[in-house]
Amino acid sequence: MLGSGVVAGTYDLDFAYGRTDKDGLTFGDELRRIGYLGDAPAAPRQFAAIIEAHIEQGPILDSEGTTIGVVKGIQGAYWFDVTLTGASAHAGPTPMEIRRDPWRALTPIVAGIFGIAQARGPWGRATFGDVKALPGARNTVPEKLVLTVDIRHPDTATLEDMVREMHDLIARNAAANGIEAHVEQVWYMPPTAFDARLIEQVTKSADELGYSAREIVSGAGHDSLHTAQFAPTAMIFIPCASGISHNELEWAEPDDLSAGADVLLHAVLALANDQETA
C-alpha cells in the first residue's frame, strides 16, 4: 500500500523511499538495485473508476460457500508500539519481590486488550504480531518488552472507544507493577466507505453472471483505501481456503478466481460503456 499511498498524497515520495526492512535496507535503494525505480510521476491520473479484486483474507465467504463479496468499505485500524520498561536483573540472585519485571504488566495488558476487542464482536479485532525482549538474554530479567498492537473496527466511534480503553488498561497495569509504559502510535487507517455507484455495479454484474454474492467489510487495508481518496473505488472479494492469508498455506480455487475476474471484467465494461462515467 506504500505506492498507492504516495500516489494519493498520503505519503511523500521520500518517505516511501526511506522505509527500511528489518535489515535496514531502504525501499528506494532496493528499487534501484532491482531496476524498478522508474521515472513516471507518482501522482494521480484521471480515473473514471477503480475496482480492485482480492481474496477475502478472511473466512466468511469460504465458510458460507458464497462466491463474490461486494465490499462496502474497509475497517479502520490503529497500530501501536507499546514499550514496557522495568529493570534488568540477573535471573538467579534477584529475589522475585524486588524485581521490576515488565512481564508482570505485559500479561494483563495482552489479556485485557483481547477483552476490549471481543466486547466489540463480531468486527472488533486485536492482534499482537511481534514482541521483543531487551536485552533478550535467557538469564536476565528483560529491561524492556516491546509489543506491537493492531486494533481494528469498521466504526470510527467504536474504534476510538477501544483505543481509549487500551490506553487506560496499559497505564493501570504498568503503574500497578512499577513499570514505565510508553505507547507510540505507528499508523492509523480510518474506516473507508467505497463508491455507492460502483458497489451497485459490482452487485449487478455478479447477479447477471449468476454468482452468489453478499455485502462484506474488508478487515484488511488495501490499495483501494488510498485510491478512494482521489477516484471512485470499489472492491470484489472471492473466498480463500479457511480465510488463511499472508501464509504459504494461502489458497483460492481456480473457479473462484475466474468468477472474480469475470465480475471485474463485466463491471468495468458496464462502467466504461455508461455515459455517466465518461
Next chain:
Amino acid sequence: MLGSGVVAGTYDLDFAYGRTDKDGLTFGDELRRIGYLGDAPAAPRQFAAIIEAHIEQGPILDSEGTTIGVVKGIQGAYWFDVTLTGASAHAGPTPMEIRRDPWRALTPIVAGIFGIAQARGPWGRATFGDVKALPGARNTVPEKLVLTVDIRHPDTATLEDMVREMHDLIARNAAANGIEAHVEQVWYMPPTAFDARLIEQVTKSADELGYSAREIVSGAGHDSLHTAQFAPTAMIFIPCASGISHNELEWAEPDDLSAGADVLLHAVLALANDQETA
C-alpha cells in the same frame, strides 16, 4: 562458564568451539580471530583448593550492610525453550473466535510460572529473558511464540516439583486454547554444595580481618560450579549496589572489593600453609 565446563569435562571441547552467538559466529572461530585460541590442554590440573571471589549479583549483602558473603553453594537452575504453535492469520479479516492465537496460552503460562516460583519464596525464581514471535509481522497473528524460561531453587526436590508443575501448567493452558506446546530443556545446573573445610576457612579469615560476614547461597551459576567437580571449591561474595548485575549500572564499592580480595588472600595463604592441603 564454558571454559571451566570444558576443563571439568562437562562439555566437549568441540561443543564449546561450536557455540554460536545470535549472529551465527562460533566461539572457536572468534577465539582464533582475536588470537586467543591457545594450545594448552583444556583439562584439570591438580588443585589443592579453588576459591572464586565475585560480587553477589543480588541485593542481600548490600541491603543488610554486610561485607562478606560466605557462599555455601549454588542454587540449581533449569533452562527451557517453550514453543507455542497456533495458526498465523491476517489481523484484520480473521474473526477473534476462530483464531488459534498462541498469545492466549502464553499469558496464563507466564503468570502461572511466576506463581510457581513465588510459592517457593524466598529462593524460588522464574525469569522469561527472551521471547520471539514468528513470523513477527505486525499485522499477522503469530504462528509461534518462543519463550525462554529460567527456573531456579537451591533444593533439588523443590526444583523438581517446580518443573513438574510448569509442565502441567503449559500442557493445560495450551490445550485449553487449541495451541500446540513444545517444551525443550536447554540446560540443567544441579544445586552445588561447596567444600566444608574451605567454607570454614573463608569464615575464619573474614572474622580475623574484622569484616562482617554471613552465609549465603549463590543464585547464579559460576565457574566454581564446574571446578567443584574436580577440586575443593568455595566462593567469597561482596556487595554490589542494589544487587544490579549484567547491566551497565553494576557497581561495587572499592572498600568492598578490597575486603573481598583481603579475605581471598588470607584464606588462600592459610590453606597453602596448612599441612593437610599439601
